[in-house]
Amino acid sequence: MSFRQTGQPTFTPMNQSLSQTQQFQQNQQRQLYHPPSNEIRYQQTQFQPWQSDTQRNDRQRPYSAQPTVQTRQMFPSEPTEQERRLFESTSGAGINFDKYDEIHVQVSGNNVIPPIESYEDIDLGPALNRNIVLAGYKKPTPIQKHSIPIILGGRDLMACAQTGSGKTCAFLLPILRRLQLVNNKGGKVYDQRRLIINPAALVVAPTRELCIQIFEEASKFSNRTDLLVCVCYGGKNLRDQIYALRSYGCDLLVATPGRLIDLLQQGIVGMSHIQTLCLDEADRMLDMGFEPQIRQIVEGFGMPPAGRRQTVMFSATFPKEIQRLAALFLQNYLFCVVGTVGETAKDIVQKFERVYPGSEFDTLLRLLPTLSSPQSQGPSSSNSNLILIFTETKREANNLDRLLNARGYPSTSIHGDRTQNEREAAMYAFRSGRVQILVATDVASRGIDIPEVRVVINYSMPNEFDRYVHRIGRTGRVGNVGTAITFIKNTDTSMIGPLIDNLEQSGQEIPPFFYEIGGSRLYSNTGNRGKWAGGRDVRNESRGRGGYKSHTFTHRGRGGGAGGQYGQNRMSFQPHQTAGWGDSQSRMGGEESWGGSGGRGGRGGFRGGRGRGGGQWRGNDGQRQQFRPYSAGSGYPQPEPYPTPSPPAFTPHRPQTGRDGFQRNTVTWNQGGTQSGRGGDINWTG
Numbered sequence: 189m190s191f192r193q194t195g196q197p198t199f200t201p202m203n204q205s206l207s208q209t210q211q212f213q214q215n216q217q218r219q220l221y222h223p224p225s226n227e228i229r230y231q232q233t234q235f236q237p238w239q240s241d242t243q244r245n246d247r248q249r250p251y252s253a254q255p256t257v258q259t260r261q262m263f264p265s266e267p268t269e270q271e272r273r274l275f276e277s278t279s280g281a282g283i284n285f286d287k288y289d290e291i292h293v294q295v296s297g298n299n300v301i302p303p304i305e306s307y308e309d310i311d312l313g314p315a316l317n318r319n320i321v322l323a324g325y326k327k328p329t330p331i332q333k334h335s336i337p338i339i340l341g342g343r344d345l346m347a348c349a350q351t352g353s354g355k356t357c358a359f360l361l362p363i364l365r366r367l368q369l370v371n372n373k374g375g376k377v378y379d380q381r382r383l384i385i386n387p388a389a390l391v392v393a394p395t396r397e398l399c400i401q402i403f404e405e406a407s408k409f410s411n412r413t414d415l416l417v418c419v420c421y422g423g424k425n426l427r428d429q430i431y432a433l434r435s436y437g438c439d440l441l442v443a444t445p446g447r448l449i450d451l452l453q454q455g456i457v458g459m460s461h462i463q464t465l466c467l468d469e470a471d472r473m474l475d476m477g478f479e480p481q482i483r484q485i486v487e488g489f490g491m492p493p494a495g496r497r498q499t500v501m502f503s504a505t506f507p508k509e510i511q512r513l514a515a516l517f518l519q520n521y522l523f524c525v526v527g528t529v530g531e532t533a534k535d536i537v538q539k540f541e542r543v544y545p546g547s548e549f550d551t552l553l554r555l556l557p558t559l560s561s562p563q564s565q566g567p568s569s570s571n572s573n574l575i576l577i578f579t580e581t582k583r584e585a586n587n588l589d590r591l592l593n594a595r596g597y598p599s600t601s602i603h604g605d606r607t608q609n610e611r612e613a614a615m616y617a618f619r620s621g622r623v624q625i626l627v628a629t630d631v632a633s634r635g636i637d638i639p640e641v642r643v644v645i646n647y648s649m650p651n652e653f654d655r656y657v658h659r660i661g662r663t664g665r666v667g668n669v670g671t672a673i674t675f676i677k678n679t680d681t682s683m684i685g686p687l688i689d690n691l692e693q694s695g696q697e698i699p700p701f702f703y704e705i706g707g708s709r710l711y712s713n714t715g716n717r718g719k720w721a722g723g724r725d726v727r728n729e730s731r732g733r734g735g736y737k738s739h740t741f742t743h744r745g746r747g748g749g750a751g752g753q754y755g756q757n758r759m760s761f762q763p764h765q766t767a768g769w770g771d772s773q774s775r776m777g778g779e780e781s782w783g784g785s786g787g788r789g790g791r792g793g794f795r796g797g798r799g800r801g802g803g804q805w806r807g808n809d810g811q812r813q814q815f816r817p818y819s820a821g822s823g824y825p826q827p828e829p830y831p832t833p834s835p836p837a838f839t840p841h842r843p844q845t846g847r848d849g850f851q852r853n854t855v856t857w858n859q860g861g862t863q864s865g866r867g868g869d870i871n872w873t874g
């Protein structure tokens with residue numbers, strides 16, 4: 189008899205006949221329907237790691253039997269000086285931030301997990317909640333609304349959202365929260381007297397600069413937790429990174445694939461504790477360049493297989509063939525797309541300049557005075573108007589940098605031929621506004637977040653549309669407006685079709701000269717245009733009508749009142765009755781739209797649990813369906829972590845930086861402070 193029939197869950201006692209995956213799913217289910225209260229769940233974080241199968245099976249005790257630890261969260265109400273410095277680089281949301289709510293979100297897969305509407309809807313723990321406030325985030329972006337509960341719920345995820353829409357935080361927050369429940373103790377394990385560092389979560393990103401950036405974000409959000417975050421990337425001294433890893437241990441490792449494989453091959457780092465694997469810029473990580481390395485990392489060093497680990501993938505672009513390949517690393521995953529796959533942000537004004545071979549630099553010189561702020565004519569400390577110029581080759585980047593400097597425009601460059609120290613110096617000079625022009629190859633096209641970049645110039649048009657999307661995505665981030673100027677040559681015919689599609693989609697003007705250049709490509713809906721179009725889960729294409737049901741969400745409706753009706757279905761808010769979430773998914777292949785109608789008190793969408801009840805709606809099949817609301821702060825289902833071997837007792841040192849710039853998470857506590865064991869936030873007792 190199932191829970192849905194009786195209202196009470198029935199669980200098979202855990203025994204040897206259940207596979208580890210089944211046991212994990214059963215645990216998840218148990219927590220899904222019996223979310224423990226905040227306090228009890230917090231106490232639950234104090235558990236010891238499972239050490240063996242027998243011990244794991246013995247863990248079938250009710251929560252009330254867990255040891256009770258009296259804890260009080262005592263964080264200073266005001267940020268300390270150190271915290272101010274840590275969070276000072278966080279940019280504010282732009283004027284168009286609220287427009288994100290108008291973008292439709294589609295989620296497909298089995299048992300879709302509904303989104304949150306605010307950070308308070310979900311229990312991320314006091315430390316993370318405080319860090320969100322310190323970062324100045326007032327409400328989650330659409331991708332965060334969906335990804336946070338999905339990742340926290342232990343599901344695999346393939347997520348696609350526009351550039352600059354907060355994807356980093358969408359995976360970091362739930363990963364850090366899950367890590368708090370793991371008790372990995374820095375993953376230090378001795379194997380035949382040899383120390384191996386086993387992180388519990390791994391984020392892999394394609395470029396060194398992006399790794400540094402993700403690490404810095406992770407350091408911010410793990411502030412005042414006892415989690416150890418490390419970054420490893422090529423171009424820096426390997427011995428220093430090994431020294432730092434071994435000294436401190438590591439719970440969350442951010443790495444580039446090449447350096448990670450080095451560390452794995454030398455037996456410095458192990459993959460056996462990995463519970464969550466995250467591929468940022470996943471389409472790049474799985475294209476021909478990186479795919480063999482990712483396969484090696486996932487399959488060659490004892491990482492738990494799909495189903496026993498959680499795998500999440502994020503990008504702004506997800507070509508269909510990469511989606512198919514990515515599916516091999518995932519199990520029973522949810523596919524979440526904000527807007528349309530590969531869409532450019534609407535806040536970027538796209539302009540085009542027709543150029544002829546050899547006339548590019550003159551065109552640039554003509555444009556620059558109109559783009560730069562007055563301060564940018566010469567050395568200046570103002571960084572309000574940064575210009576990022578993309579070239580196709582390293583040589584072109586070097587030449588352009590030299591020419592610009594010769595003409596009195598202070599610039600610097602970043603590309604693969606520069607040393608890592610030069611690259612980091614260039615990024616620092618640009619971020620801080622010491623130089624206002626950065627000439628870059630595609631090493632800076634993905635993920636790099638510099639809020640003051642107001643203009644991106646494609647000095648030459650890339651030959652793949654996704655590279656264009658990522659390049660121009662360096663501006664117009666998180667609700668800020670930006671401008672992208674692209675130089676188009678007569679030979680760029682293959683890109684004209686996708687560009688026209690894109691401009692039409694974002695309601696922008698199509699330059700008349702496109703019709704001259706485009707020729708027959710303009711009217712063909714094949715090739716690249718077909719490749720990039722659409723925002724579908726590829727699983728549905730192969731399944732035809734029997735594919736996964738796709739749920740469309742819109743988060744409009746804040747501010748109260750009427751409105752928020754979307755599509756054919758209007759959601760009405762009713763007091764929550766019985767949980768029918770799983771049942772509502774039973775009809776495959778249809779499409780539903782769930783809109784926030786504003787509702788009482790003006791919160792649309794899925795805000796239940798504060799007396800506002802759950803929701804019910806009619807799908808296209810006309811049947812009444814219901815969802816189970818969250819209670820504010822009453823605890824989102826938290827899966828039990830996978831069993832991890834017990835590492836030896838370890839007292840972490842926490843210097844701010846390791847030797848030679850190897851960066852470490854910085855955690856400080858007051859004199860006399862106590863730490864309430866792994867898995868919790870650090871508690872201050874004065």
Ligand SMILES: Nc1ncnc2c1ncn2[C@@H]1O[C@H](COP(=O)(O)OP(=O)(O)OP(=O)(O)O)[C@@H](O)[C@H]1O
Pocket residue numbers: 278279280281324325326327328329332349350351352353354355356357503504634635636637639661662665666
């Ligand atoms: N909820 C939020 N409120 C305000 N700002 C936010 C929020 N979430 C993220 N940001 C800020 O938005 C900026 C862009 O975020 P992020 O770099 O994660 O975007 P992204 O989607 O990963 O972009 P890309 O596709 O280019 O990698 C960052 O400066 C981040 O601090």
